[in-house]
Amino acid sequence: MSQDLLAVPALDRAAPARPRRWSPRRRLLAGATVVLLALGWIAARGLTGSFVYYLTPTEVTVGHKAQVDQRVRLGGFVVRGSVRHVEDALAFTVTDRTTAMQVVDTGSVPEIFRPGQGVVLEGALGRDGRFHADTLLVKHDGTYRAPGPRGGG
Numbered sequence: 001m002s003q004d005l006l007a008v009p010a011l012d013r014a015a016p017a018r019p020r021r022w023s024p025r026r027r028l029l030a031g032a033t034v035v036l037l038a039l040g041w042i043a044a045r046g047l048t049g050s051f052v053y054y055l056t057p058t059e060v061t062v063g064h065k066a067q068v069d070q071r072v073r074l075g076g077f078v079v080r081g082s083v084r085h086v087e088d089a090l091a092f093t094v095t096d097r098t099t100a101m102q103v104v105d106t107g108s109v110p111e112i113f114r115p116g117q118g119v120v121l122e123g124a125l126g127r128d129g130r131f132h133a134d135t136l137l138v139k140h141d142g143t144y145r146a147p148g149p150r151g152g153g
Contacts, residue, residue: 054120057094057101066125073122074101074131075139080115094119094131102130110138 022030054075059065066072079100082093090105092115103121113119113136123133 056096056099058096058099060125060131061099061101068127069124071122071124073120074103074133075118075120076101077118078113078115083115090136094121103133104130105133105136107134107136109136112138 054073055065057074057076060072060074074094076094076096079093079095082091084091086104088106090109092103092105093100094103095101104126105121105123118139120137120139121131121133122135122137123131126132
């Protein structure tokens with residue numbers, strides 16, 4: 001046998017390819033993408049915690065979305081002519097313009113509270129069918145009115 005037949009062809013062994021380096025522009029884009037994604041995630045997490053969700057009187061009474069003694073937020077408008085003081089509480093009616101619900105609030109009442117305006121109440125539905133609130137938040141329209149003149153000028 002000739003040696004040519006026994007010779008094993010040499011494998012073409014090229015040097016291993018070096019990993020390609022990213023250009024400065026690609027590194028900058030990748031870094032900016034990571035930063036933007038992180039900021040987006042932080043913003044989304046922050047916003048989900050700051051949304052104030054509340055139930056309407058219709059959802060509570062007709063939709064049965066709140067159980068007795070379950071702590072929820074109730075939102076609606078204070079019915080004009082329904083506000084009255086009862087012992088150490090404030091009693092009034094809240095409506096979503098579809099359903100009305102009696103409220104008994106034992107918490108502090110903001111100075112800007114008045115009939116006809118929107119409110120968000122924190123409390124629980126009582127066995128008596130009324131909403132028993134301990135926190136009353138007033139929704140306002142955001143218009144600024146300068147205080148009136150003070151006496152003694």
